[in-house]
Amino acid sequence: MRSGLILAGGRSTRFGGGEKSLKLVGGRRMICRVVDALCPVVDELVISVRDEQQKDLLFPFISGYYFAYDEVQGIGPLSGILSGLKRLKxxxxxxxxxxxxxxxxxxVRLLFEKALGHDAAVPRHEDGLIEPLHAVYQRGPMLRAVEESIAAGESKISAPLKRLKDVVYVPDDAVRAVDPELETFLNVNRAEDMEKLRLKK
Structure with missing residues (x-):
């Protein structure tokens, strides 16, 4: 069984406020595009949000999926990964x-294939940067690694990777075989990033 976890609990401070995940890209809500991309690949999907208030904002656009709420405040994405992995099966x-x-x-399908039999499959770019928030993890080992990282006071998204024993790093060339422009990694951190998307779509 393959699971999907979408982290939506960030406060979009660099973007300038507002619910970033609901911004329109090519006429569709950003989070809806992510949901649509994962659904053909996974058997279940969980949306990680900060709280009930945020869920109420997103629910009209992505009803029918499970939501998980942050258990620990002030540690960024690790909190969403913790609650989400606990909810997944x-x-x-x-x-x-x-x-x-x-x-x-x-x-995404490629990463699932690469992860099979390992603790994780994480994309790694030619400059050495990794994509821990576009990666596939074996749920049990990753959940334990996240719990241990949080207990140790670590909040970096890469911290749990150091606790996993068997991580496969997937190079750009492998991803280019299915996504030549590596558009799958493009993320929207700031309002000006929306212009890049308009040029692509």
Whole structure:
């Protein structure tokens, strides 16, 4: 069973406020595009949000999916990963951010294939940067790694990776085979990033 976790609990401070995940990209809400990309690849989907108030904002656009709420405040995405992994049932889960509206279903499927038999499959770019929020994890080991990282006072999204014993790093060339422009990794951090998307779509 393959699971999907979309992290939507960020406060969009760099974007300038407002519910970033509901911004329109090509006429569709950003989070809806992410949901549509994951649904063909996963058997279940959970949306991680800050609280009930945020769920109420998103629910009209993505009803029919499970929601998970942050258990720990002030530690960023790790809190969403913690609550989301606890809610999921699959052996492997793809974890993505809600601000990646060009996520490629084939790229996600590739990561699931690469992760099989390992603790994780994480994209790594030619400059060495990794994509922990566009990666597939074996749920059990990753949940334990996240819990241990939080207990140790670590909040960096890469912290749990150091606690996993068997991580497969997937190079750009492998992803380009299914997404030549690597658009799947494009994320919207600031309002000006929306212009990049308009040029692409």
């Amino acid at each position: 699959g052996d492997y889960a793809v974890v993505v951010a809600c601000d990646m509206p060009l996520i490629n279903s084939a790229a």
